[in-house]
Amino acid sequence: MAGTRSIAVVGGGFGGVGAAVMLRRAGYDDVTVFERGERVGGVWNHNTYPGAACDVPSHLYEFSFEPNPRWSRRYAPQAEIQAYLEDVARRNGVFDRIRTSTEVTSARWDEDRDTWVLETSAGPHEAQVLLTACGQLSQPSVPPLAGLEGFAGPAFHTARWRHDVDLAGKRVAVVGTGCSAIQVVPAIQPIVERVDVYQRSPGWTIPKMDFAYRERTQRLFERFPALQRLDRAAVFAFMELGAVAMTSRPRLLAPLRAAGRRQIASAIKDPELRRKVTPTDEIGCKRIMLTDEWYPTLTKPNVDVVTERIAAVTPTGIRTEDGTERPADVLVLATGFKSHGFVAPMEIAGAAGRTLAEEWGERPRAYLGVTVPDFPNLFLLYGPNTNGGTGSVIYVIEAAIAHVIAALRELDRADARRIELRRDAADAFDRELRGALAGTVWHTGCTNWYVDENGNDPNQWPWTWSAYRRRTARLEPDAYELSAAG
Numbered sequence: 001m002a003g004t005r006s007i008a009v010v011g012g013g014f015g016g017v018g019a020a021v022m023l024r025r026a027g028y029d030d031v032t033v034f035e036r037g038e039r040v041g042g043v044w045n046h047n048t049y050p051g052a053a054c055d056v057p058s059h060l061y062e063f064s065f066e067p068n069p070r071w072s073r074r075y076a077p078q079a080e081i082q083a084y085l086e087d088v089a090r091r092n093g094v095f096d097r098i099r100t101s102t103e104v105t106s107a108r109w110d111e112d113r114d115t116w117v118l119e120t121s122a123g124p125h126e127a128q129v130l131l132t133a134c135g136q137l138s139q140p141s142v143p144p145l146a147g148l149e150g151f152a153g154p155a156f157h158t159a160r161w162r163h164d165v166d167l168a169g170k171r172v173a174v175v176g177t178g179c180s181a182i183q184v185v186p187a188i189q190p191i192v193e194r195v196d197v198y199q200r201s202p203g204w205t206i207p208k209m210d211f212a213y214r215e216r217t218q219r220l221f222e223r224f225p226a227l228q229r230l231d232r233a234a235v236f237a238f239m240e241l242g243a244v245a246m247t248s249r250p251r252l253l254a255p256l257r258a259a260g261r262r263q264i265a266s267a268i269k270d271p272e273l274r275r276k277v278t279p280t281d282e283i284g285c286k287r288i289m290l291t292d293e294w295y296p297t298l299t300k301p302n303v304d305v306v307t308e309r310i311a312a313v314t315p316t317g318i319r320t321e322d323g324t325e326r327p328a329d330v331l332v333l334a335t336g337f338k339s340h341g342f343v344a345p346m347e348i349a350g351a352a353g354r355t356l357a358e359e360w361g362e363r364p365r366a367y368l369g370v371t372v373p374d375f376p377n378l379f380l381l382y383g384p385n386t387n388g389g390t391g392s393v394i395y396v397i398e399a400a401i402a403h404v405i406a407a408l409r410e411l412d413r414a415d416a417r418r419i420e421l422r423r424d425a426a427d428a429f430d431r432e433l434r435g436a437l438a439g440t441v442w443h444t445g446c447t448n449w450y451v452d453e454n455g456n457d458p459n460q461w462p463w464t465w466s467a468y469r470r471r472t473a474r475l476e477p478d479a480y481e482l483s484a485a486g
Contacts, residue, residue, distance in 0.1 A: 005408065008118055008127035009033040010104045010346065013042020015133025015381040015397050017085050018063060020094035022401045025065075028408065031094070032127065034120060036103035040089055041082040042135055049161040049180060051187030052078035055208070055290045059232040060239070060392045063088060067228050069221030075210045075290075106347045109376060114417040116377065128417070131404060132343050133381040133397075136459065139338040139345070143175070147313040148331075155313075155331035158184060169193050171327055173318050175310070176334035178203065179289055184334060185303070186293035194302045196326050198310060198318065201447060202276065204260045204283040208290035236465075242390035243464045246284045246441045253441070257283045267295035276305050281446035284389050336449055342383055342458075350375035351420075363456040367429045367479070368472050369396075370403050371421040379404045385433060386468070387450070387459040389441070395465055403472035410475055416482040425479040436462035 007028060009016045012035025020031050037045045054061050058071035061081070066088050072080060089095040103121045107130055110117050116130040140157040142148075148155065154165045158180040168191045174181055177199040189195055221228045245252035260283060268274045277298065279286075298305055308320035317327040338344065342364050348356040351374040359372060366372050369386035370379050381400045382393060407419050437443060440462050442450050450459040461468055 004030060005129060005411070006030045006127040007032070007129040007131065008107075008116060008125060009131040009133055010107075010118075010343075011035065011042060011133030011135060011381075012037065012040045012098050012100065013044065013133065013135055014063075014085065014394055015131075015135065016040075016042070016098065017089050017094070018394070018397050019131050019133060019381060019401050019404070020097055021063070021065075021088065021092040022398070022405065024092065024094055026405045026408070028405075031097055032125065033094070033098040034102045034104050034118075034125075035098055035100045036121075038101050039082070040086050040095075040098055040100065042085075042133075043159075044078055044081045044085065047159050047161075047180070048078060048163070049158045049184050049187075051183035052180075053183060053210075054078075054081060055179065056392045057231075057235045059228055060235045061394055063394060064232075064398060066091075067221075067225060067232075069225070069228055070218050071213060073210060073212050075208065104346050106349070108349045108353075109351060109378075111351060114376070129377045129379070129408070130348075131379045131381060132346075132348075132383075134343050134346070135382055136337070136342065136387055140333075141336050141338045142333060143335050145175075145310060145313050147315075150315050151313050151331055152315040153329045153331065155333070157333045157335065159337070165330060167192050167330060170329040171317075172196070172330045172332060173198065173326070173328035174332045174334055175318075176200075176336065177305075178334060178336055179287060180336075181334035182289050182291045182294040184332065186291075186297040189297050189300055189303060192302065194304070196304050196306055196318070196328065197298070198306045199276070200309075201281070201286075202279045203286045203289055204257070204279050205263060205289045205291050205294060206256055206259045207263055208292045210292060236392075236395070239390040239392070240464050240466060242284075243388055246389040247436070247462050247464075248439065250282075250441060253283050256288065260288075264295060268299055270299070273298060273305060276307050282441055282444040284441040285444050285446035286448040287389060342380065348375070348378070350378065362454065363452070364458040365426070365430050365433075367421050367426050368400075368403060368468075369461070370400050370472065371407075371426075371480075373421045373423040373426045376418040376420040379407070384458045385437075385461055388461050388465065391465045396461075396468060399465075399469040399472045402469075403475075406473070406475050407480065410480070411482065414482045416484050418483050420481050420483075422479060422481055425476070433462065 009019050016033045020033050023031050039045045054076050058076040104118050106119045108117045116127050118125040140159045156162045171194045172192050173196045175198045308322045311319050311321045319325040364384040366383045369383040386396050437457050442460050451457045
């Protein structure tokens with residue numbers, strides 16, 4: 001039945017493309033991918049701001065089954081990652097299965113027919129199996145700043161960059177000092193008249209040590225693929241060590257903390273600026289940022305770091321709580337994403353019409369980040385608790401797809417129509433997960449996007465990534481229930 005089982009995938013980024021390719025290689029050809037954007041790429045299609053690049057080395061931020069020896073840099077820029085995804089889809093024969101500019105607004109499980117019924121912007125679609133590959137960082141988060149709507153100039157989020165706005169000679173206000181800000185500000189600083197960076201709390205950084213690959217090196221990777229695999233393995237080992245440090249061995253964080261402090265001290269001589277940008281929370285509690293340019297940029301004469309809280313946006317600038325108003329021609333929101341939505345804004349209704357939002361209640365949860373009880377034949381890619389302070393989301397996605405394929409194989413073996421997670425398996429995993437999370441660096445008191453205001457953490461995986469791959473590689477006995485008909 002493998003070849004005839006119909007599968008729908010929501011999202012055309014790494015998750016959607018990876019799922020289509022891996023499913024096809026496993027013999028599942030009836031796959032349709034829906035992507036609301038006009039191109040394949042997901043987050044790499046939408047985030048086109050100046051300086052946009054990956055913060056995971058290129059050889060780990062790629063599919064293991066599609067190595068690219070021709071990355072131009074150690075850390076690939078946005079446009080190259082976008083092109084890589086499209087190339088993978090084409091070369092593996094799944095490009096024509098991706099329906100771009102098509103948004104899935106809802107999905108409903110039809111109990112009588114054991115079928116998912118999707119409502120899309122192009123009309124209804126039915127499939128026996130549903131995969132969501134919406135990503136954790138796809139819905140921009142816009143802070144509730146008083147007066148934002150009344151700002152007279154262009155105001156936009158980094159994930160919706162306005163390329164029609166010329167920043168040359170402009171006064172720019174950048175709100176936020178996270179992963180996108182540390183790329184945007186160095187990229188625009190040389191051309192703007194002034195850039196004011198509004199910081200809520202400083203984050204830890206370590207040197208990125210980025211560099212361009214020479215043609216000779218690229219040819220070596222092409223001729224000797226084992227060299228690229230060796231580099232990938234070395235990067236993964238370093239990331240695994242970081243995962244251990246953040247989850248169970250905090251003493252291992254000391255070298256990273258020292259590197260972060262040394263980076264600040266070597267770039268910034270002004271004691272007041274140094275004080276502003278030196279973090280006070282535990283390293284790793286917020287995402288550690290990789291950069292070689294951030295601190296040198298902050299010392300430029302046309303850059304100011306503002307730590308006073310924003311009181312309001314005015315038509316011509318930003319007023320802080322100390323009463324100071326700083327003029328701005330353009331407002332850039334580098335304020336991150338709504339990271340706890342997972343499938344938002346799509347509504348998913350499972351058995352008995354119960355929605356995923358109702359099932360999750362106060363916090364999203366899923367077994368291995370992939371499956372949820374009472375939602376038959378539904379699989380989440382990069383779902384709850386599959387993020388981490390280190391590692392590559394591509395590695396995580398591949399492992400989750402392997403779990404999906406294991407589930408489909410079990411359906412085929414039993415000649416069944418539906419597979420569903422048992423409630424007791426979900427509860428047991430959730431207890432194990434919460435217990436492990438409590439002792440991690442992410443719960444040491446900082447404000448981060450992983451933990452919500454109630455102390456719930458639906459984002460982080462509290463073990464190593466090799467453990468994730470091992471646990472998703474097969475189905476645990478008694479974790480799932482199979483049935484022939486609804």
